[in-house]
Amino acid sequence: MPISISTTMKTLSYILLSSFLLLFPLKIQAQTNEKIEKNETKESFWRMFSFKGLGFSADLFGCVYSLIGDNISTEVALETNFGNRLYPIAEVGWAWCNATDEGSGIKYRTNAPYYKAGFNYNFLTTKDNPNPKHYVYGLFRIGWTNFTYDVETPPITDPVWGSSVALNLKDVNGSCLWGEIGAGIKVKIAKGFHMGWSVRYKIRFTEENGENSKMWYIPGYGTNQSTCFGGTYSLIYDIPIK
């Protein structure tokens, strides 16, 4: 029985259309799955960084360092816990320095607050272990201080004329902006309490010195160098939030 060309075309069209219609629900199904997956990923991302609580910490390292150094610096911090991973932190500290160089007899005094803001990131929190007891974290801070300092020097002698002149500067204004990167460890010592230490590499960004002097000690930063190290030894209290 001969088959006409139009009949063949019609049959082909039916097959193509029906197969497309068969595929269409599959495509819709796939799109729905993708959406669900995306939503789940979004949800799990937000779950990863969900608010878990607040913490209050006090640094003890500066006080201990004052036993060997000629300055005292201590700070308190308020940290927010997001998913036991990310901890945005605001720190406020106070530093005292009353140093005398035994060789030259130069005296340098300051007594001022400093401020830092930044975050810690805990590397030990994973999907399998969302609530680790201990923390190993990397940290980043931006620090700033604006302060006054005094400098007293013994007389310096003119090598040609032989006359001498002393320098006595009072309430010289100075300020400094710096960054800190580093790492630390925090271990649970009792219910609601952690203890930990951190080591920080500090980089000075900007400094504003007085007209006739250069800052020697900067509150919160340390001795005025373009880079330096610092440390903290902190007691942390997890503030219970219902």
Added chain:
Amino acid sequence: MKEFRKAVVALSIIMCSLLSTGCDSGYDCTLDNIAYNRIKFYIADKNGIESEYSYPEALTASIMVNGEAMIVVNHLTNAKELTLPVSYTNNCDTVILNFFEHYYDTLYIHHNNIPFYQSMECGVIMHHKLTDTRHTENFIDSMAINNADINFNNNENIKLYFIE
């Protein structure tokens, strides 16, 4: 606990590498504690065009220290400039230039003295700021302050114009 140990090891490696970079003061102490006043010689033609000058004969320069002349340059030929110490406490230094043994010019250099505290380690250094100059006119035509800051930057502080 295994993860904690691994993290502690990784942290120790990171901190050791950071510590190995050390601290950088970014500031070196000035070894020579005297900032010199740098006076450069010039000559100007009739059209006022200036050019550097080297004095062809023997030049002797002295500074007055506590009422007495102290020679700082003795019979220097082809001198193009002078570098002179500046008093820490006086506000005017007197410089005597001796040409051809018997001819003299005197320069009066007025300045403010600025003690500058560097650090505990480096101590205090003295900077100066030029305020005015005067001179006699035997061989010297004029004097001009080029850079008033006398410090450790090797500035050309004064331009000294000789009579053509």
